[in-house]
Amino acid sequence: MGSFTLTHERPDCFYDRFERKSELQHQTHYCPGCGHGIVHKLLAEAIDGLGVQDRTILVSPVGCSVFGYYYFDVGNVQAAHGRAPAVATALKRSLPDKIVVAYQGDGDLGAIGTAEIVHAANRGEAITVIFVNNGIYGMTGGQMAPTTPLGKKTATTPFGRDALNEGYPLHICELLASLEAPVFLERVGLGNNKQIMGAAKVLRKAMENQVKGLGFSLVEVLSPCPTIWKMDPVEAQRFVREEMAAVFGIGNYRDRTATATPRPARPAPPKLEELPGILGLGNGDRDRLPCGETSAVDYRIRVAGFGGQGVLMLGEVLAEAGLDAGYHVSWLPSYGPEMRSGTSNCHVRLSSRPIDSPLVSQPNVLLALNEPSLHKFLPGVEPGGIVLYNGDAIPEGCGRGDVRMVALPFTRIADQIGVSKAANIVILGALLEATDLVENEQATAALHKLVKSPKWFDIDVQAMERGREEMRKTTMPVSDDYLWGV
Amino acid sequence: MTSKPDRGLVEFNSEECKGCGLCVEACPPKVLRLSEQLNHYGYHTAEYLGAGCTGCGICFFACPEPGGIAVLRREVAA
Amino acid sequence: MNAQLTKGNEAIVKAAVLAGARGFYGYPITPASEIAEAAALYFPLAGGVFVQAESEVAAINMLYGGAAAGGRCMTASSGPGISLMQEGFSYLAGAELPCVIADIMRGGPGLGNIAPEQGDYNQIVKGGGHGNYRTLVLAPDSVQEMADLTTLAFDLAERYRNPAVVLADGFIGQMMEPVTFADPRPVAAPPEWAVTGTRESRHNLVSSIYLEPDKLEQHVRKLEAKYQEAERRETRVECWRTDDADVVLVGYGIVGRILKAVVEQARRHGMRVGLLRPITLYPFPVEEVRALSRRARAFAVVEMSTGQLRDDVRLALEGRRPVEFYSRVGGNAPSAEEVLAFVEAKFEALRESEVLVHG
Known part of the structure; x- marks a missing residue:
């Protein structure tokens, strides 16, 4: 008998115990088979692999993943619904050498926060966005998402999503690919082993881009929601693989990582005593009579x-x-x-x-x-x-x-x-x-x-x-x- | 014993396992299953059949819980 | 430094930079646009950040991110934009993030117009967002105060870990007066609670969610205690010729200036009139109003809104003295002459002819 060594274990950037939760401190709050848990793990692996735990700030959204900060032992900021890209923008601009990750669901990013994601991408904010697309509003109990496939019954489309009434599923990667600034846009899935392992690579690349100082990177993850889809986890995985992927094509939509250049560092700030001059105060004033x-x-x-x-x-x-x-x-x-x-x-x-x-x-x-x-x-x-x-x-x-x-x-x-x-x-x-x-x-x-x-x-x-x-x-x-x- | 020893070993944390079965589905050599027994949360947790693990680690990535699964590999003799 | 003839909106930006602010996230709107324009020029030159956001919603949430990183930062807008920002006000207060918002009020409701009004009083002073929170509200009446109160707003925001608002109107924002600016202050190190992406700050969390009722109640009580402390410590008011006043005029911002002219003219006409000008609208100067009610026989509130300030004066007086009311809205400012005529008509009985003789 030889001895065994650990090759795959709980990533370091997860807390050992989820002390911010009051109960079940060893488990996530996600339902059995939820894709968020897998995406969390892939992201955690990327953070560990790149050695950036001490530099990372995670912006969590509103939705099921609102509690990202329960799990990730990194700096955490929880944002209002849909606003994570705006919050991340200011974090990154304020702390340019930090790794800022906005983690968002489909309602958050694709509906209420459409303006924020489009403009953050268009400004080429040097952040990484993880977009979890499960085609449904999970936290609020199964209402239609902007990404719900046509025909699907939800709590707010009881007759099935009808293009005439609700429009078509929103394709975020394709939408953002019409912009000039994004450096990296890719859609991945969690539909089987191959997709999951591919997603791990892509997530790591999207994080690595930021470590290299490149611009905006977004990974869209087609992800199962067994509870709201009313499927068992294995069936939900099949649904991702066969039905979600049929609506949302898995693949790369933008990769300029080879040609993108790192953003230039901001010039050193002026000295304190230079500020009045910069503000146009007291320069070339004549002596005056006091008022x-x-x-x-x-x-x-x-x-x-x-x-x-x-x-x-x-x-x-x-x-x-x-x-x-x-x-x-x-x-x-x-x-x-x-x-x-x-x-x-x-x-x-x-x-x-x-x-x-x-x-x-x-x-x-x-x-x-x-x-x-x-x-x-x-x-x-x-x-x-x-x-x-x-x-x-x-x-x-x-x-x-x-x-x-x-x-x-x-x-x-x-x-x-x-x-x-x-x-x-x-x-x-x-x-x-x-x-x-x-x-x-x-x-x-x-x-x-x-x-x-x-x-x-x-x-x-x-x-x-x-x-x-x-x-x-x-x-x-x-x-x-x-x-x-x- | 003439058969080669298993290359890998998989360990489950029953505190974390919610019995979703994704690891069972993911395991290439099909050496995982959901237990008949319930953990104290009421889940049928996943378990290793005890032989045949290749140490590929797929189950680790398929598992949605941060520390639900650990995978080990046999050290290769130098 | 000599006094500089400065526009109100620019004074805010220069004072902010001198106070160590290095982040500005804004969206243009008349009559506040000069603030974003000046910030676009000066913040980058000072080594800071300026982002023109896609909306006021994004701007206030950028402010949330900038404040979470622990730096002094601000935004500015006017009524319609402030309405959009109310989501962020609530989150900023809930997450206890210090920051400064300037509101240069214009006419409303709806698109209204771009002329000066004071109709944002309730949405700023009472809190237009959801939940049990307040913003600290400072109301400048001059360009000098635009600068001074911006500096104070940053200090108060940090002291209470709460958003502070500089609430001015289009007149104060657009006018020019001489300003003596404070000396520049260095950018302070981020506070301990800030999320700065370091090993030391790794466990920090900026959030406003408390899922368990007991935890949220505890949090809301903590906020409540802060506001009570601010009410005890931070009230600021200008009392102008109130010592012997029979009638106390109450007005803030540009109206305070107009009322000073009214006080002078009324006194020439034999009426003992004084002015109480709240400088903090929240906390409201309740004690100061009550103190004046011991001597004064009546109060008259003048505002460029339809009784929003008057409600607070009435609450402070609790019926001790009658409260008369005069207002102009829609972008019209009350002239000193029309307010004087109102005061004389309402308080003719209080005129003392001896004052004319001795005056």
């Missing part, structure tokens, strides 16, 4: 016009220059479809005191870049306020004796310097000339900060100067006693 170190003023400005006139940008220049000048400032835009067409307006406040409401319902400065804006906002202007209107004259019926109104053809002035889009900055110049809102230098600095192109910056500086000139030629109605709302 509140100004004379007592409260500019409540409304800028309005049509989309494309630079209404929001003009408001931003005012706010930026105001901040530079030591004011408390706020800028509040109208947004949405209005950004693309129709009217556009913004609320700007420059104040020597902390700003309560950034909404300007009663402006003391109105910059109206077109006539509808003048009509809309003029009634709200505070008595004594300034109104600059983009036109040759104040339109009839728009007069108000208690505000200081000036009409100038700002767009035409901008046309004269060759850029009608600079009308907003011409108005800015006029406003600066009419008030002591901010210094020229502060407005220029704001433009410098906001206008990236040197060419446009030069045009804007010119436009601002033209606005000042035109305003100087104009007689502003005087109201010396106006205290800017303070």
Whole structure:
């Protein structure tokens, strides 16, 4: 008699006792003959064989295999129904050198989680997906799955699955094979010894792909569900072999493992002290007056016009220059479809005191870049306020004796310097000339900060100067006693 | 005794076996069967007939329970 | 660092990066899209992860994965997207995963519109998902607070192992104000419970399933105890000129700002009006509301929703004082002038002419 050595035994990456279960700690919770147990074993063999137990994170689904974490002695995350690929995506992106496995059933992956699997595959997430297809909802008690073969009676197809009513069985491997990114897609079965041994090889390859740093790998396993199919385990195995495999062709649907290149490693993160610069904070800032170190003023400005006139940008220049000048400032835009067409307006406040409401319902400065804006906002202007209107004259019926109104053809002035889009900055110049809102230098600095192109910056500086000139030629109605709302 | 000794040996863990019979079906030399007796869970567990195991390991892969089956092979004399 | 003129939505992202967040999983939606856009730029530059998900459902579940790995991570959306995320909120709270979600509210229900509203109050503050959980909810009223409360949200999320929400509206998200940002914080090592794919963390499990009733009850009681602790420790509120207030206005977010203008104007008109602005909506400042009820004769809730905040004020007051209510919805904001007119009409009897004389 020679001695025997163990060649096949409980894989190391299974727990010895399933302590997370309260009872039957030596057995799985699966029914006798369930394919999940076999798939678990094949996966465990692959993890052991590749030596990655300490690097593996298993994402378990909703369905019978929800309790994958009872058995696998690896990192475990349990996901919401169908979302395992999304959860796995973030795990893998966060921990790129770890082996992330999403384990899903057919309801989970093929119905409620169709979007998640398609997009994870399409992004080429470098994860491994084990897709157990038994053509039925097991956990919930035998309802139709997206993969239920035509004609099969289930709890929710009592007359048999009818293509007219329930559509056709979903072929996941074929579906995903229409995508460019997946590296490896293969369907295997558990229908007999040969299929099982083939499945073991394929599962290992799908795991190995991830160890090599290749992209998305998915193995679909045609798997028996004897209990819900109401068959004994051997009969269920035959059903997999003869009937499931007839609907879902066993074989490889994508194998680019020979040509796929490992994903490049992420560059090293920047140093902590580099972060403010990366975020655009504190770079090239001028020294500023601290907020509140100004004379007592409260500019409540409304800028309005049509989309494309630079209404929001003009408001931003005012706010930026105001901040530079030591004011408390706020800028509040109208947004949405209005950004693309129709009217556009913004609320700007420059104040020597902390700003309560950034909404300007009663402006003391109105910059109206077109006539509808003048009509809309003029009634709200505070008595004594300034109104600059983009036109040759104040339109009839728009007069108000208690505000200081000036009409100038700002767009035409901008046309004269060759850029009608600079009308907003011409108005800015006029406003600066009419008030002591901010210094020229502060407005220029704001433009410098906001206008990236040197060419446009030069045009804007010119436009601002033209606005000042035109305003100087104009007689502003005087109201010396106006205290800017303070 | 002139017959060659068996190359393999199969061991069952009756704590884990649920009597599904997949190993019996899978075994190429057909040396496994379901026992007449019940384990304390009430399953007819699988058992080895006692001779003829080749140590191929197919039953191990066919068994859905993590540690339901262990397979051993005879060490070949050097 | 000088104060930087910053858009509310961008302030969230910059503050998150400075607070050590390195994962952003998002889906664009107006008026929150600038958050995803800024995250797409800054998170990778900071050595982090940005993924544009296929849906808000996927985004919140990516957040679940990112948080399970132990890193600071976040997402952002607006009403319709937040509705889709409610599944994830429940799972995140159930699995005790810290993370931050920004909700930049828009008009609803349904597709509603993209203008500012505060109609997500109930679905965020009361918990729109299933089960006994809460989210910690912070409501900024300025761009500075968008930054500061994002930082705080990460800290609170970690302290309580629970999702924290920065609940703002389209105005706060879209407007620009000067912001002074905090100094950058290093990325902390993953917490002990995180699943990081190491030998040490191998036994860790992130899950929200407790099949046995006793186990689940125990878990729910544990969550409940956390929320009770948060209620004791984390309430934040701004009381503005409430010391002598006969009427306390209650509003949060942009409405809080508008109400400050109302308070000033009302006082000029001879009414002692103050403002209570909840900064945490959950935990709700119950004690602070009750404390003010000792001096104040009445409360007036102003919100951009139809009484969602008012319900909490009423619950806090338990009938101690009358609660008047003014709201605008659909994307309209109440102007300071209209709220003032409402306050004057409701509380004319409380006007004190002496205040004008001495004021």
